Amino acid sequence: MQSESDMSEYDEKKFVLPKSTKDLKACQQCGMVLTVEQWNREVECPNSCNASQTKLFSGMICVLKPSQSWVIRKLGNPKSIHPGLYAIDVQAD
Known part of the structure; x- marks a missing residue:
């Protein structure tokens, strides 16, 4: 069992798939x-982004712990994102 000091704020966020x-x-x-x-159904992106959505994307990764993910850092996404499935390359419509 993890102590409170071992838990990060990201572990408490809802996993969205x-x-x-x-x-x-x-x-x-x-x-x-x-x-x-x-x-x-969503009013906005779970990560509070105001951008629209697109079907034009390639590759996907599953992010379990954003605060510890080198992939998230490599993609340039903020560490405050929700755990979930993310496109590797997104293109505008």
Whole structure:
């Protein structure tokens, strides 16, 4: 069991995953991947990005602990993102 001092604020964030592999869209700012249905239910991106979504993306990675992810640093995304599935390359519509 982890002590409170060992837990990071990112461990407490909700893990967000697409519910299927069909009709996926990525946030144009942070790259989070969700289904069209999930995006339609969300008021905004779970990472509070105000960007629109696109189907034009390639590659995906699963981020479990954003604060410790070298991939997130390499992609230039902030460390304060939610754990979840992210596109590696996102293109504008």
